[in-house]
Amino acid sequence: MSLLALTIVFPLLGAITLSLFPRMNDGLAATIGAASVGLAALTTAIVMIFWGTAGGYPYIQTLWQWVSVGDFQMNFALYLDGLSITMMGVVTGVGFLIHLFATWYMKHDLEGDRGMARFFAYMNLFIVAMLLLVLGDNLLLLYLGWEGVGLCSYLLIGFYYKSEANAWCAYKAFIVTRIGDVFLAIGMFMLFATFGTLNIQTLLHQAPQVWEQGGTMVNVTALMLLLGACGKSAQLPLQTWLADAMAGPTPVSALIHAATMVTAGVYLIARTHGIFELAPVILELVGVIGGLTLLIAGCAALAQTDIKRVIAYSTMSQIGYMFLALGVGAWHAAIFHLMIHAFFKSLLFLTSGSVIIACHHEQNIFKMGGLRKTLPLDYWMMVIGGSALSALPIVTAGFYSKDAILWDAVANGHGLLWLFGLVGAFITAVYTFRMIFIVFHGEEKIHAHAGSGLSHHLPLIVLAVLSTFVGALIVQPLGGVLPSGAVEGHHWVELFFEVISSVVALVGLGVAAALFLGKREMMRNVVDTPVGGGTWTFFHNALGFDWLYDKTLVQPYLFVASLHRVDWINSLINLLPTAASGSNAALVTTQSGRLRWYAATVFGGAAAFLVALMLFG
């Protein structure tokens, strides 16, 4: 159990080694980068076994005292319970598979350029920060990890820093998530002001005694935490950064912007669930935000041409499902979907990375086409991942997790949110299979070279297995940490709703097949009409949120900034130096070097002085 800290130490050592020796050869850098996370995953497995055999009680490992000011003590302590061990498993397990894949991917993506050591240093540092986030015993340690993952996300989105567009994408991701972070910080301040501690368990224990149900203070605090979560998890008001974050290398998209970091918001809300349960209005808002985001992101995914942006919007949409689950109080279902989503979404991203490399860095799905024959492995991986994403019944893991969310929504009496989820499920199936059909079916437009090697095949296959019903067999030890939220319904009623969602997913698959298999004439005709074309552009730009924010926030800000470029108070102060330099210029002209002029002024001055003395003295 005391091995727990090692899970953080291994990647940290990796990150330090890689940043101290940036010129080491690529193979060694990749080995160190992947092995450090591999060791962390191994340690996690051992910790899991020990923790499980010890009975699964919460375990606190205090490493050292972090802050000690007066009465206020804060420890650098790791807290292990069912929730954090689940997250830890996802972070190190999926993280290791992605690191392994990245050794293959980066070799082909860098094409001999420098940067392998830098890449793995950032990736390892990300794992460190993410583990701190999920293992932090207090909110400040969580916040340290929270900011750490934000930093690594920024560094990795802008990994190819030579292109200016990438740098702007990195800025955007950093700044938008920073807005959320500010709200999280305010929430933490409010908690600290009320309770005088940031220890999460103490907070959860004391909150019901201090705060009344639905009071203003608890509502505002919960809202602040929610906005923080929205920033990190790319939910409705702060969702615009995620699609642009795809500028980073594909393993980064898989690890940070799909499997782990973006689920930090879900983790935060689940971790502080006691506070949200005291604020039912805000909890309702969580569900509404999730429902709206999953629809908006789904619509946006329908009209993307970049393979990574399709998957990015699907990530937003799936996190919307998790928020919806949190909102209806289906805590277990939310975390279950988080884990399953990490499996199939990293599978989809890694496969798309494999396809992108095979197609010589082509990302436009309309320029691919017909890759089924040249890339059979990628095809089947994409089909498995896509099926899990669209929650095709019985065989996929996504079916079990998403179905649990939808059932809990309806069973807890949130009919509207259930409807949102159902429509979202339909859209999900359509855009997922639209992508698969366009990329892998139809005529072949590009000559692809299939990837090879163990580091390419193994992560894909393992993740594919976990994306099928096998993944759904994993039991999460969440009992005692989170209220279940699951409602036991009548067996037949539950089955009825399961059938409905299955049918919806299958209908979505059918619609995608009708529209995008074959020559796609119908789709072309629709897009050629003004209304169809307008809708397509509207969806393609993700419902114009970037435009809206630019007009309502960025432009006014720049306008105010330009007003303040002329600083009136400052120019008032600037009168002093102006006067000094003016009188300097005047006095310089008297220094003419003409002796007679000097003599005249000396006597003139003396005379004036004498006269003044006579008159006033």
Add this chain to the structure above:
Amino acid sequence: MNGLPIEYGMGLAALLFIMGLTGLVVRRNTLFILMCLEIMLNSTGLAFIVAGQHWHQADGQSMFILIIGLAAAEASIGLGLLLQLYKRFKTIDIDAASEMHG
């Protein structure tokens, strides 16, 4: 001597001083400037003499001796400068030596 009021002597001294000063300011010839300086020095000397006579004090006369000595030293330095000026600029126009603006 007692019949002559102090104002007369002082008035003459002031007149001489102003003449010297005017000459100093308006003339460009360095030689004339030195002569004007002599006039100014001697006018102050005269003022001391008159004042000493008025109050029956010897201080005025001792101050005059000091001024004579000063004038002699000033004249020798001034003429030395005049010679150097002529050597450098081939003129004794004082305004020619204004290159350093200070």
